[in-house]
Amino acid sequence: MHGLAPADPAVSDLSIEIRDLSFAYDQRLVLKGIDLTARRGQVIAIMGNSGCGKTTLLRLIGGALKPSRGRLLVEGTDMSTLDERGLYRLRRRMGMLFQFGALFTDLTVFENVAFALREHSDLPEEMIRDLVFMKLNAVGLRGAHDLKPSELSGGMARRVALARAIALEPALILYDEPFAGLDPISLGVTGNLIRRLTDTLGVTSVVVTHDVQESLKIVDYVYFVSEGVIEARGTPAELRASVLPYVHQFVHGEADGPVPFHYPAPDYAEDLGVVA
Amino acid sequence: MQRATIDFWVGVFVVAGIGALLFLALRVGNMGAFDRAETYTVKATFNNVGGLKVRAPVKSAGVVVGRVSAIGFDPELYEASVTLRIDARYRFPVDTTASIMTSGLLGEQYVALEAGGDDRMLAAGDTLRLTQGAVVLENLIGHFIYGRGDADKTNSAAEH
Amino acid sequence: MMQALAMVLRGIGRRVVDGVWRMGVATRFFALTLLYSGQCFRRPGLIVREIFSSGVLSLIIILVSGLFVGMVLGLQGYETLQTYGSEEALGILVALSLVRELGPVVAALLFASRAGSAITAEIGLMKATEQIAAMEMMAVNPVARVVAPRFWGAVISMPFLAAMFSAMGIFGGYLVGVVLIGVDEGSFWSQMQAAVDFREDVLNGVIKSVVFGIAVTAIALFEGYDAPPTAEGVSRATTRTVVTSSLAILGLDFILTAIMFRGV
Numbered sequence: 132m133h134g135l136a137p138a139d140p141a142v143s144d145l146s147i148e149i150r151d152l153s154f155a156y157d158q159r160l161v162l163k164g165i166d167l168t169a170r171r172g173q174v175i176a177i178m179g180n181s182g183c184g185k186t187t188l189l190r191l192i193g194g195a196l197k198p199s200r201g202r203l204l205v206e207g208t209d210m211s212t213l214d215e216r217g218l219y220r221l222r223r224r225m226g227m228l229f230q231f232g233a234l235f236t237d238l239t240v241f242e243n244v245a246f247a248l249r250e251h252s253d254l255p256e257e258m259i260r261d262l263v264f265m266k267l268n269a270v271g272l273r274g275a276h277d278l279k280p281s282e283l284s285g286g287m288a289r290r291v292a293l294a295r296a297i298a299l300e301p302a303l304i305l306y307d308e309p310f311a312g313l314d315p316i317s318l319g320v321t322g323n324l325i326r327r328l329t330d331t332l333g334v335t336s337v338v339v340t341h342d343v344q345e346s347l348k349i350v351d352y353v354y355f356v357s358e359g360v361i362e363a364r365g366t367p368a369e370l371r372a373s374v375l376p377y378v379h380q381f382v383h384g385e386a387d388g389p390v391p392f393h394y395p396a397p398d399y400a401e402d403l404g405v406v407a
Numbered sequence: 408m409q410r411a412t413i414d415f416w417v418g419v420f421v422v423a424g425i426g427a428l429l430f431l432a433l434r435v436g437n438m439g440a441f442d443r444a445e446t447y448t449v450k451a452t453f454n455n456v457g458g459l460k461v462r463a464p465v466k467s468a469g470v471v472v473g474r475v476s477a478i479g480f481d482p483e484l485y486e487a488s489v490t491l492r493i494d495a496r497y498r499f500p501v502d503t504t505a506s507i508m509t510s511g512l513l514g515e516q517y518v519a520l521e522a523g524g525d526d527r528m529l530a531a532g533d534t535l536r537l538t539q540g541a542v543v544l545e546n547l548i549g550h551f552i553y554g555r556g557d558a559d560k561t562n563s564a565a566e567h
Numbered sequence: 568m569m570q571a572l573a574m575v576l577r578g579i580g581r582r583v584v585d586g587v588w589r590m591g592v593a594t595r596f597f598a599l600t601l602l603y604s605g606q607c608f609r610r611p612g613l614i615v616r617e618i619f620s621s622g623v624l625s626l627i628i629i630l631v632s633g634l635f636v637g638m639v640l641g642l643q644g645y646e647t648l649q650t651y652g653s654e655e656a657l658g659i660l661v662a663l664s665l666v667r668e669l670g671p672v673v674a675a676l677l678f679a680s681r682a683g684s685a686i687t688a689e690i691g692l693m694k695a696t697e698q699i700a701a702m703e704m705m706a707v708n709p710v711a712r713v714v715a716p717r718f719w720g721a722v723i724s725m726p727f728l729a730a731m732f733s734a735m736g737i738f739g740g741y742l743v744g745v746v747l748i749g750v751d752e753g754s755f756w757s758q759m760q761a762a763v764d765f766r767e768d769v770l771n772g773v774i775k776s777v778v779f780g781i782a783v784t785a786i787a788l789f790e791g792y793d794a795p796p797t798a799e800g801v802s803r804a805t806t807r808t809v810v811t812s813s814l815a816i817l818g819l820d821f822i823l824t825a826i827m828f829r830g831v
Contacts (some may be wrong), residue, residue: 195704222704225704227705230697231697233697233700234698235693235698235701236692236698250705250707250712292701410612413615413616413619417622419623420724421727423626423727423731424728424730427727427730428769430730431666431730431734431769432765435662435733435737435763462767464761471761
């Protein structure tokens, strides 16, 4: 099983290394000169308001997009030189948790978690069963193995998807908005799970989120992205103490600040026709 | 749904599908008849084939013994050249007569073979020399109206 | 004035370019489907599952429609043939119209609206809910795992469905003609057998249904895969599948008929 192969320790303990990375959709530059590193065993967060390019960054790390310029190394492999076969080989060592879980709706919880094992290995049925139950137990949903995704709550679906993401014992797990739309209890559960799995499995976790309070509790390092550039970076403690107006607005959830409340518009009075 | 249930229904589906195909092939179509049997082809020229179609039956004494496989025009004789595919089990003498008949008043047209008395049998590629073309209804009516005088011209007996 | 004309021309031009571009994308997608088909033949379980969802689940509508179409043919055919006193030819009429045309065509139209739309909706929703992306992130090629099995499952189902439609229709015609109206049973079947040729009629019908199956499924899969990942996008793609594949079936039917039955 490729998923178990450890990364070559001689390379470095860098899981992700991004240098001066830019990306453009058609002509529109979405990311401009990003620098980012993630070490093994770290949980890093990429934060920013909606539409700042953080999901694009995650998709670049996952290999769904190719950078327009710059270096992007994942587990020591240069993503820009990979062909499809190489990309698929690398992805066996990645897990990804999608925003709403993205569980396969026609399969049961058990089959969802077993999916990658069945696709990539010829393990005997008992062994698949044991592995799946181990993963489901890790997210506390062993008892739900017979349910269909439609019978799960949002938080449970997220946890099943997490069990599925770790099925192949990846070296790197990517989380796309893992906290979106969860109630406070599920929020805490998911946050703790991300931290615990990272520590116990020794993986690297990259969390893309705009949920500041929850993520600051669990992450080791934070990158703030705004308008396609990294506006600020630091440990949670550094960011809480930050006096940068953008970070301050974000961390404390203020309505107006460097990120304006109003979408750019002509003068209000002019639009209402009271001037003239 | 359980794998076993799916397998079962797909099995039923495939068996029913093959059954339907066999029904179409054997009961509805004529595959059993002589389509797969050995055949040999002979030619016949007619002065008029009327409404004869490719695949029309070739009958002898009312029994289907073959099919019309091609109808063409012979530019030298100015006549229709008809290729007959005949079941190899049935052999006919060389002086067999081929005529184009109609089943019923308005039914489909077929080629009727009437065996002669010769000892030699037709071989593949031979041409039938004695033929009688289709009866054209208009000529027949004309025959009744204008009396017997034109009989030889209108009943289209063509013997080479 | 000139500007308006230029705008109209630009509009036409853009439509043509877009259309050609889409055709190219669809062709490439179809080629990829064939290219990645190897995997699903090594795992026949995947195809069996799709034969179930596109074939077995379409069975009821196919059988019931076939029966009714055959019964209507029996009634109408009898009415017409009776005028010429050749009711015995009812068997020919029912069998030939079903085996050559109605079987493959109507079965394919029903298949397009039953199974084709389901395929489009399913794949469109898988894309909208990021299931396709999740599969890609799990290093599983979605064309090989999702698209190819559906393609082969549906293509295998189609000729069986068409044959069952025709068989059911002939049974319906028999029911109305022989059992209800009282056409002679012997001549019903014997005339039918004399007129229906296995190769010319039955086999050509099967070939038609295979071609229709390929067309409908390829359209349904492409529309699903190409659908914008929104509720509106998926619903529009589903509609387009039914419309496009119905037109494709009728157009292809004309071409195939012209090639197959030209000599008759």
